[in-house]
Amino acid sequence: MSTVQYRTALDRPAFFVGGTWLAPSTDEHHVALEAATEVPIGTAAMAGPADIDAAVAAARAALDSGPWGRSAAAERAEVMRRFADAWEKRADLATTLVSRENGMPIALSRQTNGLGPAGHLRRNADLIEKFPLEAPRLSMRGATIVRREPVGVVAAITPWNFPLGLALSKPAPALAAGCTVVLKPSPETALDSYLLADAAIEAGLPAGVLNIVLADRPASAYLVSHPGVDKVAFTGSTAAGRAIAAECGRLVRRCTLELGGKSASIVLDDADLDTFVAGLDAASFMNNGQTCTLQSRILAPRSRFGEVVEAVAGFAAGMVVGDPLDPATTCGPMASKAHQERVLGHIRTAIASPARLITGGGRPAGHERGWFVEPTVFADVDNADRLAREEVFGPVLAIIPYDDEADAVRIANHSEYGLAGSVWTADEARGVDVARRVRTGTIGVNYYAIDFDSPFGGLKASGIGREYGPEGLSSYLDHKSIYTSAAQLPS
Incomplete structure (x- = not known):
């Protein structure tokens, strides 16, 4: 002021x-x-x-x-x-x-x-x-x-x-x-x-x-x-x-x-990755990551972990960072200098952790003015890490491995938040069953989009x-x- x-x-x-x-x-x-x-x-x-x-x-x-x-x-x-x-x-x-x-x-x-x-x-x-x-x-x-x-x-x-x-x-x-x-x-x-x-x-x-x-x-x-x-x-x-x-x-x-939220996107072992990638923007990157419902924890089965990491990293690296008034832009700047610094602070902390930086990790080249942050993906994140516990509110994803379906549900629920989520699978009935076990206010199967004719809100924090x-x-x-x-x- x-x-x-x-x-x-x-x-x-x-x-x-x-x-x-x-x-x-x-x-x-x-x-x-x-x-x-x-x-x-x-x-x-x-x-x-x-x-x-x-x-x-x-x-x-x-x-x-x-x-x-x-x-x-x-x-x-x-x-x-x-x-x-x-x-x-x-x-x-x-x-x-x-x-x-x-x-x-x-x-x-x-x-x-x-x-x-x-x-x-x-x-x-x-x-x-x-x-x-x-x-x-x-x-x-x-x-x-x-x-x-x-x-x-x-x-x-x-x-x-x-x-x-x-x-x-x-x-x-x-x-x-x-x-x-x-x-x-x-x-x-x-x-x-x-x-x-x-x-x-x-x-x-x-x-x-x-x-x-x-x-x-x-x-x-x-x-x-x-x-x-x-x-x-x-x-x-x-x-x-x-x-x-x-x-x-x-x-x-x-x-x-x-x-706030720190929602989980559960990629089941039978998921179609083309469908998953097609839904990533709305589910995990919408509005430059400045969305409370974003599924910024991607839970991937160990049997397909490398495939999921490659798919998410490819999507993030292909996002067009730039002027938000340009229709071609898919990732604009953060809303303020202070918020940009908060997001970059989370990235710096994650870089210093055992997690692997896959893509992004800082300010994008060629954008000296404006509060831009690169779409950033970390793999091998532990669900106890700060990146998996705190809401970043920026274009930063954590990919977490899981052993089986029960382990995925356990990891998804092991959070103080419960606002959103998604399940990705070739078997929708299986996805709905998993969705019922996740403690959250809203969750999608093979997509995530708020339905304004249905109740929306969160559990826990x-x-x-x-x-x-x-x-x-x-x-x-x-x-x-x-x-x-x-x-x-x-x-």
């Missing part, structure tokens, strides 16, 4: 609070640098406690006094669809802006940041229209109406790696449920989330239903603890998630936490609660029992 003058048309000098633009209470600003060039592309105001207070107050007033939570589900769904339409007009700008901010390859950015927000809005609009919000049932003394109501004001705290897709993954179900939202995006992608505000204004979203403030850690912690907040929905590191969970526990406040699908929508609703006479039952 620094105190600077605004420079470009991308600058964001105010916060979106109460349906309008609110001047900040501090002079602090974040300077956004382009990941591939390190050139400043804009600045954004940073919130202090007074700005957080204003955003929560606006959300609280919209919840307690406004029409949103008391409106019919069909009315909310209609506004959300208009929101999606308005967003799609901004999708191209959003796609390019995110790639400049965090280095995401442009084709992936188009899918996740350009199309993703509208998809979240429309899916949840469809869901809420079909969702049973009130149902009577017989009781010992008459009837009970079981009612689902909005949980209240939601603090949605989202990360920089898929900034717009994840920014709407929480407000979309919250808005559908009738909640109001304070969205706190990451400073690393400081400029893009305000496009959501522009779309919300065009769609006619009532004032205060969605509020957007950018903040650093102290102000974010203030938001988590704010007495006007009813639920915290967070995606980010496990370390930050533990702090949020502790505070929500102290306050007896609901929270949904989608945290990978999180609490579920997002997406009916289960994700349910987490923004509370149950109320209204005790009545049997006459309340439908005839």
Whole structure:
């Protein structure tokens, strides 16, 4: 952060609070640098406690006094669809802006940041229209109406790696449920989330239903603890998630936490390696390795270990490292200088270990500017090594040998995380059986891709609660029992 003058048309000098633009209470600003060039592309105001207070107050007033939570589900769904339409007009700008901010390859950015927000809005609009919000049932003394109501004001705290897709993954179900939202995006992608505000204004979203403030850690912690907040929905590191969970526990406040991962890709002895290699980008290298679901531990049978190492190394060495705005690029830069150094630090530690460096291992030649890291593969990694235990969040894979199927499952489960995974086999029924034995929230057989109509989330240190699908929508609703006479039952 620094105190600077605004420079470009991308600058964001105010916060979106109460349906309008609110001047900040501090002079602090974040300077956004382009990941591939390190050139400043804009600045954004940073919130202090007074700005957080204003955003929560606006959300609280919209919840307690406004029409949103008391409106019919069909009315909310209609506004959300208009929101999606308005967003799609901004999708191209959003796609390019995110790639400049965090280095995401442009084709992936188009899918996740350009199309993703509208998809979240429309899916949840469809869901809420079909969702049973009130149902009577017989009781010992008459009837009970079981009612689902909005949980209240939601603090949605989202990360920089898929900034717009994840920014709407929480407000979309919250808005559908009738909640109001304070969205706190990451400073690393400081400029893009305000496009959501522009779309919300065009769609006619009532004032205060969605509020957007950018903040650093102290102000974010203030938001988590704010007495006007009813639920915290967070995606980010496990370390930050533990702090949020502790505070929500102290306050007896609901929270949904989608945290880190160190997932395993189990290559069974009958796997077709062409199929495995075709799925490597999505399963293990997506977004330059900056994805929580990536299977960065490749478990290979000793009988085919050399084949698997050769296949993974060939794929990694063939990735095109470069400008994320170039459609030919398959691996862009890290999102920041500090993150690049963290990833390179993990690589240096692994090089000093008994593991074998197969390909990559540092900064790619010809990229003196930008926060690039070579796609890197280590073989003969022990599952107890740091490289196999800690989330690197970069294009770095560890290939680990196993003896038999039971050993592969044991190694996969021997992790503090449990977010994702995959099994590769010529026998899908066998793959499903192995998948059932892996302790993880999501797992694919012969591919890995998140299904937004099904629950997503982690076990162990990978999180609490579920997002997406009916289960994700349910987490923004509370149950109320209204005790009545049997006459309340439908005839």
